[in-house]
Amino acid sequence: MKTLSVIVPVYNSEKYLQRCIDSILNSTYKYIELILVDDGSKDASPQICDDNAKKDSRIKVIHQENVGISQARNNGIKIATGYYLALVDNDDYIDPTMYEKLIRCLEENNVDYAECGVNLVYPDKTFCDNEYKYEQHIFDTKEALELFDGDVRPYVWDKVFIREKAKDIKFRDGYGEDRYYVLDYLINNKKFMYINDPMYYWNRSNENSFTRSKFTERNLTYVDFYKYMADICYDYNIPDTAIKYEEQYYIKLFVYYCLARKYKVNNYKVHTQKFYDSFHSCYNRAKQVVKNKWLRIDMALFDKCPRLVGFFNGIVIYYYRKRRNRLA
Numbered sequence: 001m002k003t004l005s006v007i008v009p010v011y012n013s014e015k016y017l018q019r020c021i022d023s024i025l026n027s028t029y030k031y032i033e034l035i036l037v038d039d040g041s042k043d044a045s046p047q048i049c050d051d052n053a054k055k056d057s058r059i060k061v062i063h064q065e066n067v068g069i070s071q072a073r074n075n076g077i078k079i080a081t082g083y084y085l086a087l088v089d090n091d092d093y094i095d096p097t098m099y100e101k102l103i104r105c106l107e108e109n110n111v112d113y114a115e116c117g118v119n120l121v122y123p124d125k126t127f128c129d130n131e132y133k134y135e136q137h138i139f140d141t142k143e144a145l146e147l148f149d150g151d152v153r154p155y156v157w158d159k160v161f162i163r164e165k166a167k168d169i170k171f172r173d174g175y176g177e178d179r180y181y182v183l184d185y186l187i188n189n190k191k192f193m194y195i196n197d198p199m200y201y202w203n204r205s206n207e208n209s210f211t212r213s214k215f216t217e218r219n220l221t222y223v224d225f226y227k228y229m230a231d232i233c234y235d236y237n238i239p240d241t242a243i244k245y246e247e248q249y250y251i252k253l254f255v256y257y258c259l260a261r262k263y264k265v266n267n268y269k270v271h272t273q274k275f276y277d278s279f280h281s282c283y284n285r286a287k288q289v290v291k292n293k294w295l296r297i298d299m300a301l302f303d304k305c306p307r308l309v310g311f312f313n314g315i316v317i318y319y320y321r322k323r324r325n326r327l328a
Contacts, residue, residue, distance in 0.1 A: 008035070092202055094200055165185070215265070220260060230242045253275045
């Protein structure tokens, strides 16, 4: 049987880490190499990693200075030896049959990755987050790009990859690292599959989660993803999808300018100038692509007087987020 390497980046997750580890080790697919990458945790997480490694020879532990989730994942993948590759976040957990079912999909259908459905876990309830069109579906790269952010989810932890086909793909620093990784894997491979079976449990209640941190300089890197995605879709001759992402790119330049000023992130003056310069250089194209008339008015004003528009829209964004958090 072929070994599956499972990479878990660990950071200050003492409350949830043991549950995560147990769910992986209790998998019905027994040929597992579990790599725990402690990314400079300040709580009991490093000790939990070491204690588990002493009990189970399938576990490897890396301790490193805090460098972020992307480098933690890359360092784990570097020492992985399995034929298959999977990733799990340290506060989440999996169904015991998840890897067995996904690896069966890979082997029986000769696909390059297999993906399953997701359960959202809140303190008072757990519910399935599936909106797939089919019970199961096999698709190529072009269709995957069309389905991206829909039936093709932009996450790494609900999938099993083939490690050899992923070895040259790196997680990028910055926000949206999963999206870049999945997208790079899609354009470097040919055939993929999902099954409408929710087997990954995504913890939405952990305030220390990698995905629930406050708005920082790191978030600003997310803007460039939309241009990257649009360019790829144009290359694959998918104009409708490309225009959708291109429109989002222009809107994000404007919105993230406002957010950077509002939250005074590190180097915000440098970032806001970069956003404005990028927007101004492509404003004529943005007028053609963005359809919403109110956004077009906002962007016309932004092109002429960015600081004024940034100030007023920053207030709107602040109160919107405040109201959303109160209702959540």
